[in-house]
Amino acid sequence: MINSNLKVLYMQDSKKQIAEDQHFVPRSYLKLFSNEKNMLSVLDLKNRRTSIRPYSSVCYDKFFYGIETGKADEVSQVVEEYLKYIENKTPRILNDFNVKILNNEHISDGLRYNIACIMSVMWIRSPYLRKQINKMTEEATKWTLGFDAGNKELYFNKTKKLARENNIDVTDEEIEEHRKLVLDQKYKIKSTNYHHLVLFDKVENFANMIYAKNWRVHIADGSYKFFTSDTPVIEWFPERKGLYGASFLDRKHYFATLPTILIETIYPISGKNLIRKRVNDSKVLMLNAVRVENSLNYCYGTDDKQYRILLNLAEQNNPIKMAMKRIYNVIKN
Numbered sequence: 001m002i003n004s005n006l007k008v009l010y011m012q013d014s015k016k017q018i019a020e021d022q023h024f025v026p027r028s029y030l031k032l033f034s035n036e037k038n039m040l041s042v043l044d045l046k047n048r049r050t051s052i053r054p055y056s057s058v059c060y061d062k063f064f065y066g067i068e069t070g071k072a073d074e075v076s077q078v079v080e081e082y083l084k085y086i087e088n089k090t091p092r093i094l095n096d097f098n099v100k101i102l103n104n105e106h107i108s109d110g111l112r113y114n115i116a117c118i119m120s121v122m123w124i125r126s127p128y129l130r131k132q133i134n135k136m137t138e139e140a141t142k143w144t145l146g147f148d149a150g151n152k153e154l155y156f157n158k159t160k161k162l163a164r165e166n167n168i169d170v171t172d173e174e175i176e177e178h179r180k181l182v183l184d185q186k187y188k189i190k191s192t193n194y195h196h197l198v199l200f201d202k203v204e205n206f207a208n209m210i211y212a213k214n215w216r217v218h219i220a221d222g223s224y225k226f227f228t229s230d231t232p233v234i235e236w237f238p239e240r241k242g243l244y245g246a247s248f249l250d251r252k253h254y255f256a257t258l259p260t261i262l263i264e265t266i267y268p269i270s271g272k273n274l275i276r277k278r279v280n281d282s283k284v285l286m287l288n289a290v291r292v293e294n295s296l297n298y299c300y301g302t303d304d305k306q307y308r309i310l311l312n313l314a315e316q317n318n319p320i321k322m323a324m325k326r327i328y329n330v331i332k333n
Helices: 004-012 027-031 074-102 109-124 127-149 152-165 172-184 194-212 281-294 305-314 320-331
Strands: 021-023 039-044 049-054 060-062 214-220 233-236 252-258 261-266 274-279 298-301
Touching (some): 027 074, 039 305, 074 109, 074 252, 109 194, 152 172, 274 281
Antiparallel strands (some): 039 298, 214 261, 233 252
């Protein structure tokens, strides 16, 4: 998984320091949204509170990239090494892109692809995506178990066979009680991070799809600025049609590269693959509302004046995301 060469290098170097506090949003990226004192204005989405924090003190967890969060293992160190390699290149690439966008210079295919790679990595590593994947894994597991439990004879036979293989004594009453529990589905399944972490092997695949889409680059032209969050690359799903819902290409992705620049990727259509759009305060507010709706717990920016506006809009509904949904529906097309 990830990169076998990095794994070998890590295992050979016994002097490597164990990385315990592992960031899921790069500090160098968060710094772009901090003020001159390296502080972030933080919006707590759950509790509707604002605070001021150093940019280096947010968006991390103990052994976030371990098979089990909080538990040290080799996997967490291999992933951390892989991400450090990418993060060392990220500031230069973002700066090159931002300068060219603001100066109305040509964006080469190579630079656009590098940005797509950065977006792919940031999208994959977020706790928001991990939560989604764990939820889908739990639902799929429950569906599979429920399908088996629907056939009583099959369920009894499979359970008894499994019990014999593991030298476990189990009664028919215990099997039936368990079968009813499975059918009821009122139980929790504890997931590891495995299904999330294996996505790092697909970074290039997702980068190719992001690169293939059309890009709208919004440039904030007023007093309001874009902010970011614990989910730097947010994903917006169009209205579901059919059994399987929207494909990756059908979804919109939003990524702020500076407080004045936000990339929106849309389904690839004919025409220019990248266009610049200067937007006013009203549009910035709506785009930031999309971020609030699709982030996990926190948003980060240079000041809190937009937070107060968004919180005031949310007062008529509970929780905050109800109000945000009304706002971002305005720009869904």
